Amino acid sequence: MRAFRAQVAAEVRMTLERGETLLVTIGIPAFLLVFFSLVHVLPTGKGKPVDFLAPGVLALAVMSTAMVSLGIATGFERSYGVLKRLGATPLGRPRLLGAKISAVLAVEVAQVVVLAAIALGLGWRPHPAAGLAVLAELLATVAFGGIGLAMAGSLRAEINLAAANALYIVLLLIGGVVFPLGKLGGFATFARLLPAGALTQALHPTLGQGAAPGVEAWAVLAGWAVLAPLLAALTFSWE
Amino acid sequence: MAAIEVDKLRVRYGQRTAVDGISFTVEPGEVVALLGPNGAGKTTTVETLEGYRLPDEGEVRVLGLDPHAEHSRLVGEIGVVLQRGGVYPVMSGARALKLFASYYDSPRPPAELLSLLGLEEVADTPFKRLSGGEQQRLLLALALVGRPSVCFLDEPTAGVDPAGRVVVRDVVASCREEGVAVLLTSHELDEVERMADRVVIIDHGKVRAAGTAGELAGGQEVRFSVEGTLPLGRIEESLGAKVLAEGSSYRLQGVTDPAVAARLTALLAEEGVTLTDLRVGRERLEDVFLRLVAGEEP
Known part of the structure; x- marks a missing residue:
């Protein structure tokens, strides 16, 4: 237990000490939230922009930590021989993986607190019965974590870095984070099958009206949550 | 029982045979060096003993255990210096030692190791900003933090300056006194002659000669x-x-x-x-x- 706690603490601390990680996990989501809430240029519909943007950036937060931050860090740890070296200690792979998951969840909690506080300050009023949103975020964490680790475990660290950041931008644009999926034209059908699109489709009704998301969003999220970690487990090379 | 037993070990990478029927043993309190040019099969042999690779033929035992199948029982007993890297680049020596110490039941105090390896002054410097020699000494400190009975040191003096080499040699000597079995690799004859009790010269995956430096010199x-x-x-x-x-x-x-x-x-x-x-x-x-x-x- 001592090893696990120390590893979680080390993972969280390293995550929070990386400037570029803070930029994608807190900086960019917070900036998008504030900027587009105050500057009404996005086609977010009749309501307040923040009501659309807040669920979007909460989805972006999960994506940035579980996929981008976890994936990039793990990719570099792999290339620096850290994962290999840890394999020769009593820590073991299950505890290392458990520590990484715990660290991701801890950072996500911090992100939700910060971003929700900013959104509330901007006039966001989420529906109080939003329990399903937590479930959607957890499923998405598993899905995005699987994608991040699948890339980290098979690509060279520098390519993984570029790919994870590129994926972040693409999913930011077509994941229903800042542009509603309905405004994406031909992209919309494709976008709904991606984990980012499914997550925002789940978060909007739950946080907006306290309504249950459609079956399609759950099915897509669950599918990614099973397939992505499975792919990572099958393809991950430790050195 | 020997601490390390290698019996007719053969390891292949696809068509290429990296290790071609090597046998040797290391007793507790003995320092044995695998000496050979690059690509001789030294690292493959050591990594098979560490449990990273499986033998294609032959058998390896560390403290009587199969390093791959019984890996989880063995990891608490071995200390490892990999040929390359192994530490989070942003982590300082003090933090890395404290983290690694948490993995073991009765670790050596990090402060004691920093002093032993002459790293006190750079204890708070991130790994990536240490000199090559300091990095190597920190890796050695991390190998010792769990009070291992067997140490695998892959090129422990690579990139280490002369003063650092003295420190590394002293630490290896103290391992011997404490009864630790040490298997190290090197392509530097001078270092091997000074550190090792016995030398196993390997080339193209085969043992070419083995014995004490004196015996080999003939x-x-x-x-x-x-x-x-x-x-x-x-x-x-x-x-x-x-x-x-x-x-x-x-x-x-x-x-x-x-x-x-x-x-x-x-x-x-x-x-x-x-x-x-x-x-x-x-x-x-x-x-x-x-x-x-x-x-x-x-």
């Missing part, structure tokens, strides 16, 4: 150089020894009696050949190594 030898042409037949006949040309010098094969040198000198004088260099002494490990590895078949 006693006295006579080496000489001349100006002009050497009357080879005459010398071989009257000294009763084969003369081997090695670069610009000659070696009397199988001759261990220094008195032969006197007869050789007289003989060359009779023949009117000028002797430019004559050395009688112990063959150095370097000569053995070069002879075995650089082409000449034993």
Whole structure:
């Protein structure tokens, strides 16, 4: 237990000490939230922009930590021989993986607190019965974590870095984070099958009206949550 | 029971055979060096003992355990320095040692290791900003934090400055005194001669020679150089020894009696050949190594 706690603490601390990680996990989501809430240029519909943007950036937060931050860090740890070296200690792979998951969840909690506080300050009023949103975020964490680790475990660290950041931008644009999926034209059908699109489709009704998301969003999220970690487990090379 | 047992180990990467039937043992309190050029199979052998690779043939045991199948039972007992890296680049030595210490039941205090390896002044410097020698010493400290009974040190002095080498040698010597079995690899003969009790010279995945540095050196030898042409037949006949040309010098094969040198000198004088260099002494490990590895078949 001592090893696990120390590893979680080390993972969280390293995550929070990386400037570029803070930029994608807190900086960019917070900036998008504030900027587009105050500057009404996005086609977010009749309501307040923040009501659309807040669920979007909460989805972006999960994506940035579980996929981008976890994936990039793990990719570099792999290339620096850290994962290999840890394999020769009593820590073991299950505890290392458990520590990484715990660290991701801890950072996500911090992100939700910060971003929700900013959104509330901007006039966001989420529906109080939003329990399903937590479930959607957890499923998405598993899905995005699987994608991040699948890339980290098979690509060279520098390519993984570029790919994870590129994926972040693409999913930011077509994941229903800042542009509603309905405004994406031909992209919309494709976008709904991606984990980012499914997550925002789940978060909007739950946080907006306290309504249950459609079956399609759950099915897509669950599918990614099973397939992505499975792919990572099958393809991950430790050195 | 030997701490490390390697019996007819064979490891292949696809078509290429990296380790081709190697056998050796390391006893508790013994320092054994695998010596060989790059690509000889040293790291593959060590990584098989660490449990990273599976033998294609043969058997390896560390403390009587199968390093792959019984990995989780073994990891608490071994200390490892990988050939390359192994530490979070942003983490300082003090933090890395504290983290690694948390993995073990009764670790050595990080402060004690920082002092032992001479790293106190750079304890709070991130790994990536340490010099090559400091990084290597930190990796050694991390290998020792769990009080291992067996240490695998892959190139422990690579990139280490002379002062750092003294520290590394002292630490290896103290491991020996504490009864730790140490298997190290190197392609630096000088270091091996100073650190190891026994040397296993490997090349192309095979053991070419094994023994103490003294045994390998094989006693006295006579080496000489001349100006002009050497009357080879005459010398071989009257000294009763084969003369081997090695670069610009000659070696009397199988001759261990220094008195032969006197007869050789007289003989060359009779023949009117000028002797430019004559050395009688112990063959150095370097000569053995070069002879075995650089082409000449034993």
